[in-house]
Amino acid sequence: MNPLKIAVTAAALACAWLPAQEPPKVITITARRFEYAPKEVRLKKGETVTLVLKSEDVTHGLLCRPLKLDSDIVPGQEARVTVTPAAAGEFTAICNHFCGAGHGNMKMKFVVE
């Protein structure tokens, strides 16, 4: 057999044996005055996840310093951010774009296992 053909065949077989790389898990978080849905999101340490952020009313924010999240959530615009938690724990995220009377209590929790 042609050596080149052998090499190509071997490479193809090797690729076939490799597990297909899965796209990051996608989690949608919806903001509305003065809450997030869901209120709690569970993540795994070291696992990359895409967060899709939407607003149902006014501009909100999502701030969680331990997860390096700081995003505006503008109505009509879908914000996509990726997060790869470096450490396990429970982390509170807050709305950091003033949205009205209940703004100060608008928060959610990320639980990293």
Add this chain to the structure above:
Amino acid sequence: MDRRAFLKITGTGLGAGALYTVGAAAGMDPQRLAMVELLGRQNGERVTPFSFVQFSDTHVGFQGPPNPLGTRAFEAAVAAVNALPVQPDLVLFTGDLTHDSEQEGETLARMKRFQEIAGGLRVKNLKFVPGEHDAGLDGGKLYRSVFGPSHYAFDHRGVHFVAMDNVSQGKPVVGPEQLAWLRADLARFGNSAPIVVFTHRPLFDLKPEWEWYTGDGDEVMNLLAPYENVTVLYGHIHRQHDFQSGHARHLAARSLIFAFQDPAQTEERKPYPFDKSAPFKNLGIRRLDLAVQGQRPVLGVDDVELVSREFAGTVGIQQILKGVQTL
């Protein structure tokens, strides 16, 4: 010049935000006089003694369990300042003058009510910056129509005052335009110029998970870093706080509506419950005096609590002197 060479900050309590006295000691010796002259050249004006007061977080229009008395503490604070034998030159208001409302016309009515109460001060030189409750919902449009620009600077008796707006963009940021403005504003000053910045939110990461921070606060402080005599006055956190970063001292004044509990003691941000036996408990002032004392500056800080005992049958203001710090 070392910052320690000319500043003294001391004060006494009066129950209304904070009182600052800037001054060169009477009967100055030639050396101290030379320092004052030098500062005068750098600022275009000599540093001469004066005092000023900081009010913060009056939240006019707020009604709720932590303070069912509304504007009573604010009004008591105005009366306390008016009763001072020597009136301050200025009163600085560090944001959240009003509590937000979404009812048409109500926000404006609250701003007018704020002006009515603040207008009762004998001091007529009043300076304001917005808080997020004043300017966070409409980008500061209504605030500016009532109170004027939300960031600006002025000189007073040799001290440079800078008002910074870290609320009008909805998020806790100052923004690139204001940073560029600040850079240009500071350019004319020598490094030893005394500078007082007043703003609403802390310009450092005090407690980001409680939104006690300014996203680009580091950039503001980097611009101020070359200056050896910087004091940042702020509110927002509804409690007293004192923090040093580089040459700058950051001081939060108490609120005049309700106080938040100590973040070191509680995970949740929550106000102290209303205590009808001491309705103004944890509300009050911070007073500082800036002056020359010998060759060393002295920074004295008095934390003062506004106390009313009307529910116990007496009405009054108790000044609680919690200490004087000497640098």
